[in-house]
Amino acid sequence: MLRAISFAAVLLCCLPSSGLCSETARVSDATQACLSCHETVHPGVVGDWRSSRHSAVTPAEGMAVKTPGRMVSSETAPDDLVNVVVGCAECHTQNPGAHKDSFEHNGYDVHVVVTPEDCATCHKTERAQYADNVMAHAYGNLENNTLYGMLVKSVNGTLSYDKGKLAQSEPNAETNADSCLYCHGTIIEVGAPVARDTVMGEMEFPVLTGWPNQGAGRMNPDGSMGACTPCHPRHAFSMAVARKPYACKECHNGPDVPAYKVYSASKHGNIYASKFTDWNFKATPWKIGKDFTAPTCAACHVSLLAGADGEIVAERTHKMTDRLSWRIFGPVYAHPQPKLPNTDIITNKNGLQLPTTLDGQPATEFLISSEEMQIRRKTMQAACLSCHATDWVDGYWKRLDNTVAETNATVLAATRIMQAAWNKGLAQGPDKGSPFDEYIENIWTEAWLFSAHSVRYSSAMGGGGDYGAFADGRIFLNMQIRQMKDWFDLHAK
Amino acid sequence: MLRAISFAAVLLCCLPSSGLCSETARVSDATQACLSCHETVHPGVVGDWRSSRHSAVTPAEGMAVKTPGRMVSSETAPDDLVNVVVGCAECHTQNPGAHKDSFEHNGYDVHVVVTPEDCATCHKTERAQYADNVMAHAYGNLENNTLYGMLVKSVNGTLSYDKGKLAQSEPNAETNADSCLYCHGTIIEVGAPVARDTVMGEMEFPVLTGWPNQGAGRMNPDGSMGACTPCHPRHAFSMAVARKPYACKECHNGPDVPAYKVYSASKHGNIYASKFTDWNFKATPWKIGKDFTAPTCAACHVSLLAGADGEIVAERTHKMTDRLSWRIFGPVYAHPQPKLPNTDIITNKNGLQLPTTLDGQPATEFLISSEEMQIRRKTMQAACLSCHATDWVDGYWKRLDNTVAETNATVLAATRIMQAAWNKGLAQGPDKGSPFDEYIENIWTEAWLFSAHSVRYSSAMGGGGDYGAFADGRIFLNMQIRQMKDWFDLHAK
Amino acid sequence: MLRAISFAAVLLCCLPSSGLCSETARVSDATQACLSCHETVHPGVVGDWRSSRHSAVTPAEGMAVKTPGRMVSSETAPDDLVNVVVGCAECHTQNPGAHKDSFEHNGYDVHVVVTPEDCATCHKTERAQYADNVMAHAYGNLENNTLYGMLVKSVNGTLSYDKGKLAQSEPNAETNADSCLYCHGTIIEVGAPVARDTVMGEMEFPVLTGWPNQGAGRMNPDGSMGACTPCHPRHAFSMAVARKPYACKECHNGPDVPAYKVYSASKHGNIYASKFTDWNFKATPWKIGKDFTAPTCAACHVSLLAGADGEIVAERTHKMTDRLSWRIFGPVYAHPQPKLPNTDIITNKNGLQLPTTLDGQPATEFLISSEEMQIRRKTMQAACLSCHATDWVDGYWKRLDNTVAETNATVLAATRIMQAAWNKGLAQGPDKGSPFDEYIENIWTEAWLFSAHSVRYSSAMGGGGDYGAFADGRIFLNMQIRQMKDWFDLHAK
DSSP states (O other): OHHHHHHHHHHHHHSGGGOSSOHHHHSOHHHHHHHHHHHHHOHHHHHHHHTSSTTTOOHHHHHHOOSTTOSOOOSOOOHHHHTSOOOHHHHHTSSGGGOTTEEEETTEEEESOOOHHHHTTTOHHHHHHHHTSGGGGHHHHHHTOHHHHHHHHHHHSOEEEETTEEEEOOOOHHHHHHTHHHHHOOBOEEOOOEEEEETTEEEEEOOEESOSOOOTTOBOTTSOBOOSTTTSOTTTOOHHHHHSHHHHHTTSOSTTSOHHHHHHTSHHHHHHHHHGGGSOSSOSSEEBTTTBSSOOHHHHHTOOEEOTTSOEEEOOOSOGGGGOSEEOOOSSSOEEOBSSSOGGGOOOTTSOSSSBOTTSOBOGGGBOOHHHHHHHHHHHHHHHTTTSOHHHHHHHHHHHHHHHHHHHHHHHHHHHHHHHHHHTTSSOOTTTSOTTSSHHHHHHHIIIIIIHHHHHHHHHTTOOGGGGTTSSSHHHHHHHHHHHHHHHHHHHO | OHHHHHHHHHHHHHSGGGOSSOHHHHSOHHHHHHHHHHHHHOHHHHHHHHTSSTTTOOHHHHHHOOSTTOSOOOSOOOHHHHTSOOOHHHHHTSSTTTOTTEEEETTEEEESOOOHHHHTTTOHHHHHHHHTSGGGGHHHHHHTOHHHHHHHHHHHSOEEEETTEEEEOOOOHHHHHHTHHHHHOOBOEEOOOEEEEETTEEEEEOOEESOSOOOTTOBOTTSOBOOSTTTSOTTTOOHHHHHSHHHHHTTSOSTTSOHHHHHHTSHHHHHHHHHGGGSOSSOSSEEBTTTBSSOOHHHHHTOOEEOTTSOEEEOOOSOGGGGOSEEOOOSSSOEEOBSSSOGGGOOOTTSOSSSBOTTOOBOGGGBOOHHHHHHHHHHHHHHHTTTSOHHHHHHHHHHHHHHHHHHHHHHHHHHHHHHHHHHTTSSOOTTTSOTTSSHHHHHHHIIIIIIHHHHHHHHHTTOOGGGGTTSSSHHHHHHHHHHHHHHHHHHHO | OHHHHHHHHHHHHHSGGGOSSOHHHHSOHHHHHHHHHHHHHOHHHHHHHHTSSTTTOOHHHHHHOOSTTOSOOOSOOOHHHHTSOOOHHHHHTSSGGGOTTEEEETTEEEESOOOHHHHTTTOHHHHHHHHTSGGGGHHHHHHTOHHHHHHHHHHHSOEEEETTEEEEOOOOHHHHHHTHHHHHOOBOEEOOOEEEEETTEEEEEOOEESOSOOOTTOBOTTSOBOOSTTTSOTTTOOHHHHHSHHHHHTTSOSTTSOHHHHHHTSHHHHHHHHHGGGSOSSOSSEEBTTTBSSOOHHHHHTOOEEOTTSOEEEOOOSOGGGGOSEEOOOSSSOEEOBSSSOGGGOOOTTSOSSSBOTTOOBOGGGBOOHHHHHHHHHHHHHHHTTTSOHHHHHHHHHHHHHHHHHHHHHHHHHHHHHHHHHHTTSSOOTTTSOTTSSHHHHHHHIIIIIIHHHHHHHHHTTOOGGGGTTSSSHHHHHHHHHHHHHHHHHHHO
């Protein structure tokens, strides 16, 4: 506890505004060289960094912390980094040999894209967890799945209409980057350098394709997968920002994964929105009832939580599935979480790269066991039980299990109508092409991808409300199935 | 005024952070016993309570306040409660005889579900108002209405498809609790007790069905109806939280009652979101122009409002319809507010439990008179007139009346097409079954339940904007009617 | 710089809370007369004003500022205004001759509707810029365009169904005011005065039609166009409020112009929502990296921006298109910005008042040149480049250009199906009536007005995410076109 206090004291004395210590002396010469121009050229970046912990604390100070809240998980750091604050050069000049985007810039080998491998120097544990997180694999999980590729084409390809026929082109790279890959991540490739006029005269810079991108599963020029910036945006890289729900909203707001919408209409979201100005988002461990009184996304899924007396309630994790038993989104049915983060290896017994068959049978060998589901459920419930009694938590979980079963049953009805249409030749299914590129297939997709997901997110995130009923919920799920039936009967006549 | 000051002084000296008085001395022995375990076991609950007024003020102190802002409306409180702060035991051990969920717990008769009847000990007036509030009757208003039961089934029942037929099961209790009853409230019933291992060894606890639930019309184990926690979430039970719009959002955000969405896109919502960090949400009376400069939901519908000089502008009410003349949502037409909160007693002249006929004729004997409408309008306008001139307010109300008339006329067009389809046997209407379980009926439902409501909420809440035009508004209302016409013509061929 | 400091000192000493100067002495006698009643009658208005800069600073003090951040752009102000703070009378009694809504009120000629012409007394430059802003012309741009008039009727007209026919009335004035004109602005006309009982006895007041309204293109009783209050709401008229995104949300949230929705799910919006409580919204120039670290709507489109050292990055403008090259919304294709703010003068080569033909050919003579597009792009990019490197910004813009091209191509597919339906007589197109009043036409409208716009806003505002893919984005654009094809094939049989 003394050490925690002394860490707090260090932090306090080093905050730029405290005036108690000389920050400048702890900034490396290389970073000082960066700042000498970029403070003027990129004031937004530098200002954001100056507001950050990185600009005020050295790795050595971070490693001196021995309390559970310690944020620097590595035990050692390179000699040239350990006693300077984490500035421009500390990140942008690391591991230059690995970075294909590294270029000579005023005497330094600088790279554009700072990657999880760079962050791992100080945050080794978090990087390892994130490497095992399904999000880090988001690019390959989409691009290496033939069936998902058809969905991507259906969404991103440009349509044309000629002589009574509708045709669709393969989506181009810029469109994919602007659409699915905004969240899933692009491949960043390094092209030939170009010369640009700058305030320092003409200089050469690499030109990157797939850039800009901050997708969770970005394929980086140093060969690593993933990015830390989707949740810890540049250049403050703040834990507090990642703990607020807007970080998650960026990719979890649409009808396929309406987590933020459901949260913001939930009891938890209500309390958060009413009280967040009184909470402490910087403390770690994050103390339930003291630092905050209702969970954000991070509290349930990521953060190191403690009771008011400091007892640890949940360990910090950057593998988001550690506390998840069900995978509440399809395709096309909810199912136990996959065992491995690279989901493109999953094959159902009909040979499709799906975690269930189209009839709903799970590809069991690729999914976690019911014992493992139980363990993860208990991990999550530890957080719930800090505010709710056992009977409350049990009742809630029973309701979620019921929702998974009922929505899966309803999605089966939708899929059977879809299969009837495929069988009758009213649409061309997976045996003959894409199951996603005709109108009736799009209605089917809405049913399982949007409506069923809304219902399950609503159920999973503390209960019901409009998103389980009227707002994108059960009324739409059932209506879409009735629309499919109506369409089928009309076209089958 | 002196007393108000002295109340403020009491509050100040008793705030935990002030260090000026000994809170512990005022906590009852019973609550102290609860805290001795639950502070560790449920830090979230206890932390939230510690931040509350309840933890800092005794009923005696609350009753000593004689200003209009007084929050404890009861004139007396039981001897054992009056001089201790309102802690765990004060609520969870009240009226044990009435509580079927009461159980022996470490020497105390504790109940799980604290109800409005418990809160009434100190907040008698608010409880009486709420008992007369349509929200307290939300369970029965839904469950005891045959026609609404068909809508509930249509939304919550699970669909199956077999041999070209679509069938729908009765919704199960968990699904209903997760959907409609999340807001309307469940029935909470008490089952056989179970034994659970706890930090104190094995203990017995009751098992509740319909739990968890915080619906506004919850049917409680002590026989009471309603809940205070939908708006004053546990365990801070804060007035400030209820005054912010997120409290209402939980149940008034979906397309059927898009109050929050409309508010957050309105001028009032704009000012709120920009300035709320500068406002005082704790003051009562809530002084217009001093504590806040644009209304939240509570300001117009609930709160005790005063001018800057303390003159009362609107009395506090927990009967939400006190300031409402129109009921701007159907089914299926907007109409004058019902006279009584239990709307399941309403029967239109065709024998359906609806406030209007399907042709739009109001069931007048169940609805308030035009004189009463005028009185309620004036009550609401008192708040409007604190910021707006008479001409502004009149112009706005004229527009709302016009919107009610025009949307009712448009919903009539939708209903006439629906009736034509029923008459022609293209769908089975209320004479032959459910009017809500076929595709064309769902489109009709979207028209009056979603689109017409959006338009009216937009008009009622300060005017128009996207929710009256493009965002779920008039364009969709008209489009759905054209879709019905298109469908009818195609199927009637 | 000294003057800036002295301006800050003046401001500080004049803040009501500072107690350092006598505000009352600087309030004009006329305003004092207003306040003597209205402080009681309209506490909300007066309280809001008391919190404002207007209540604390005189025009003379505003004009003494010589730094770039100066907010009073006029060089002179009338003698009777220059040394008093800007109170009720200063605005509501200006230019009485021009104001048809001026009326005698307790010895003063007071007008109801304060207009941009009134504000121009002190804010001459902003008023001139706004007069040249497309928003100031929003009323005429809608009402004077025959084709748009058909869209307005399609949305706002009341439908009726009789003998198998659907008919639509012309929308009435109140409905239009409640719908499209809420944002576009009404015409405000002055009717005969009425007498009303007041606390001062009976008094006469003018009755206005088209009132209330705060639309951006309001047609005012003094003959001016526009309003300042949509973004600077009464009676604080705050720059800080206009800098927050909620000001824009009021009219830019719906599916046709989903700017706020996209922003709030973007990286910029994430950082804003997480950090706005730490930012300074009152400083001007608005210093990037110091006052704020991620842009709001105003930062990119309106505000005077500076680097941390005060160097100007972007000039303040109230002509919103100064930094815009593409007009990313149709009808019906994205195209270069119009040259002039009065877009109703635009005619395409088929004689329709549209900036492109229905086949997508731009009406070039009415649109800015590619050189001008380049200039505006550079103006906008100056802000981007304060946080992002050139390669990032270039990559982002390349993606936007691609999105414009691809969505235009897809809208062409939709339009070709629409034209096929018109040609085949399955619907009545612009040659025979309204192209907006049949079901299939509504689907076409959804495609170009809602889905294509979502995709483009998502692309334009920092990149993708759900609004470019699933949330109202590409999946819906393509689905609507497939629906049109499905409909066409069924009806053409």
